[in-house]
Amino acid sequence: MTTTIPIPQPELFSWTECLWFLNRGFDDCMYKISGNTVRRAFEIESEKILVEISHTGNELILDYLTVEPSPKPAAYIHKFITDWFDLDTDLTPFYRLLANHQAVANMHPQYHGLHLVAMPDLFEAIAWGIVGQQINLTFAYKLKRRLVEKYGTSLQFENEAYYIFPKPEAIANANPADLRDLQLSGSKAAYLINIAQNFADGRLSREILLALPDFPARQKYLTTIKGIGTWTANYVLMKSLSERACIPYGDAGLLNALAGLNLIENKQDKASLDAFFEAFTGWEAYMVFYLWRSLA
DNA sequence: CTCCAGGTATTTT
DNA sequence: AAAATACATGGA
Numbered sequence: 001m002t003t004t005i006p007i008p009q010p011e012l013f014s015w016t017e018c019l020w021f022l023n024r025g026f027d028d029c030m031y032k033i034s035g036n037t038v039r040r041a042f043e044i045e046s047e048k049i050l051v052e053i054s055h056t057g058n059e060l061i062l063d064y065l066t067v068e069p070s071p072k073p074a075a076y077i078h079k080f081i082t083d084w085f086d087l088d089t090d091l092t093p094f095y096r097l098l099a100n101h102q103a104v105a106n107m108h109p110q111y112h113g114l115h116l117v118a119m120p121d122l123f124e125a126i127a128w129g130i131v132g133q134q135i136n137l138t139f140a141y142k143l144k145r146r147l148v149e150k151y152g153t154s155l156q157f158e159n160e161a162y163y164i165f166p167k168p169e170a171i172a173n174a175n176p177a178d179l180r181d182l183q184l185s186g187s188k189a190a191y192l193i194n195i196a197q198n199f200a201d202g203r204l205s206r207e208i209l210l211a212l213p214d215f216p217a218r219q220k221y222l223t224t225i226k227g228i229g230t231w232t233a234n235y236v237l238m239k240s241l242s243e244r245a246c247i248p249y250g251d252a253g254l255l256n257a258l259a260g261l262n263l264i265e266n267k268q269d270k271a272s273l274d275a276f277f278e279a280f281t282g283w284e285a286y287m288v289f290y291l292w293r294s295l296a
Numbered sequence: 297c298t299c300c301a302g303g304t305a306t307t308t309t
Numbered sequence: 310a311a312a313a314t315a316c317a318t319g320g321a
């Protein structure tokens with residue numbers, strides 16, 4: 001079965017750039033890329049579904065490779081993919097701001113059509129944020145894979161396993177020592193279990209965060225949770241809740257990119273960092289994403 | 297061997 | 310309130 005998702009502004013969308021980001025040299029176990037297609041497995045209401053996404057000029061094409069989804073999972077997947085590639089955002093204003101700033105003006109022609117590649121699943125985004133704190137990305141993706149292979153589920157297709165991120169319940173019931181054996185730190189193991197329990201008990205969810213009045217309220221709510229500091233809160237909000245005003249302060253890649261462009265003196269130079277971002281009000285998260293892109 | 301990684305909580309000035 | 314430190318371990 002095949003279905004499609006229209007791309008509202010195909011002239012400002014580049015599938016090649018989005019795929020480049022997904023495939024930028026790390027081993028992310030949540031999808032597989034081959035050629036110009038990406039496959040990802042979902043488990044919704046205990047239905048396991050494998051989707052292959054490809055692209056034409058003005059729409060994404062979804063092929064269901066195993067089973068045809070029921071209406072509710074189909075709707076979930078449609079929304080997930082719309083959010084994954086941030087299809088509904090019009091980049092025109094962002095590109096105008098880039099053009100006005102000499103140091104980053106070339107990013108528009110260079111990365112034209114790159115949409116912010118998101119992590120629509122909030123639990124996955126938070127868990128990934130925790131796992132990735134203060135370690136290099138290569139190692140972080142290894143830890144993520146171990147976590148997913150041990151606590152997630154999977155679907156077999158053509159002799160390959162497609163993994164589905166663990167449900168909160170699976171990690172809520174995990175033994176801290178087992179997480180520690182995956183080479184997570186003791187602190188991270190405790191953070192993950194506590195956060196998973198919050199999700200499992202209904203004390204934390206996308207809906208709960210969205211019900212808060214504004215962005216600062218969501219930041220504050222997240223940072224009250226052990227293990228979620230300024231960086232993780234902003235990272236999660238920009239990657240999973242489409243908050244466009246997020247700056248993951250302290251992010252090593254962000255600081256390196258800004259230093260490389262001589263926009264900050266050193267990693268403590270918050271004044272210059274804030275001054276730079278003032279030119280991108282409302283598009284801070286996109287600016288961060290493009291700076292990360294520029295590091296490759 | 298050293299230094300740094302898509303940091304945070306805790307302890308010490 | 311600001312600064313130092315422990316945490317874990319791979320990669321360069």
